[in-house]
Amino acid sequence: xxxxxxxxxxxxxxxxxxxxxxxxxxxxxxxxxxxxxxxxxxxxxxxxxxxxxxxxxxxxxxxxxxxxxxxxxxxxxxxxxxxxxxxxxxxxxxxxxxxxxxxxxxxxxxxxxxxxxxxxxxxxxxxxxxxxxxxxxxxxxxxxxxxxxxxxxxxxxxxxxxxxxxxxxxxxxxxxxxxxxxxxxxxxxxxxxxxxxxxxxxxxxxxxxxxxxxxxxxxx
Numbered sequence: 001x002x003x004x005x006x007x008x009x010x011x012x013x014x015x016x017x018x019x020x021x022x023x024x025x026x027x028x029x030x031x032x033x034x035x036x037x038x039x040x041x042x043x044x045x046x047x048x049x050x051x052x053x054x055x056x057x058x059x060x061x062x063x064x065x066x067x068x069x070x071x072x073x074x075x076x077x078x079x080x081x082x083x084x085x086x087x088x089x090x091x092x093x094x095x096x097x098x099x100x101x102x103x104x105x106x107x108x109x110x111x112x113x114x115x116x117x118x119x120x121x122x123x124x125x126x127x128x129x130x131x132x133x134x135x136x137x138x139x140x141x142x143x144x145x146x147x148x149x150x151x152x153x154x155x156x157x158x159x160x161x162x163x164x165x166x167x168x169x170x171x172x173x174x175x176x177x178x179x180x181x182x183x184x185x186x187x188x189x190x191x192x193x194x195x196x197x198x199x200x201x202x203x204x205x206x207x208x209x210x211x212x213x214x215x216x217x218x219x220x
Contacts, residue, residue, distance in 0.1 A: 010100030012047020028210035103131030
């Protein structure tokens with residue numbers, strides 16, 4: 001059996017849209033892994049950059065309401081039970097790739113699984129691309145953490161080996177910079193690239209990410 005990666009789309013998209021958005025990384029990763037695209041349960045408007053190109057691919061979906069704890073607790077989100085079911089019934093998974101809001105879902109999922117396992121890692125690696133930070137509501141980009149994000153950070157960091165791709169032209173880049181703090185510094189690598197709020201399109205860079213994921217999986 002080939003190792004498997006859980007692919008988590010962003011907010012306001014779908015698994016099919018994410019397959020297109022992530023096609024370059026998909027092609028590179030597929031040399032080493034099987035990819036499983038999971039679907040969020042909450043219908044919502046289209047996310048950033050989705051229209052008009054993906055018009056007609058509704059319903060668009062999201063993982064959480066992206067608001068402070070009047071709508072969700074600090075260490076959970078509405079779709080956590082759905083994701084746990086997928087993880088346990090469709091797995092085992094060896095890695096996670098998550099984009100935008102999906103990175104927040106991955107954070108909560110992995111932190112829950114690590115706690116469930118007494119601190120042991122649930123997967124070998126996680127790759128986040130243009131992650132946004134729990135919780136949204138940062139009023140000033142100079143303040144990289146909202147009060148709720150600070151409180152969520154105090155709940156502990158993900159110990160899984162992580163790779164983070166941040167884009168200089170991403171309007172949510174200040175959230176991405178905050179998001180990486182939720183992952184153990186000694187186990188994370190950060191790439192800051194040019195571009196906007198989208199999956200990387202450079203073939204060489206995507207091959208590099210896939211090779212890194214394969215090396216981590218193989219313990220090299």
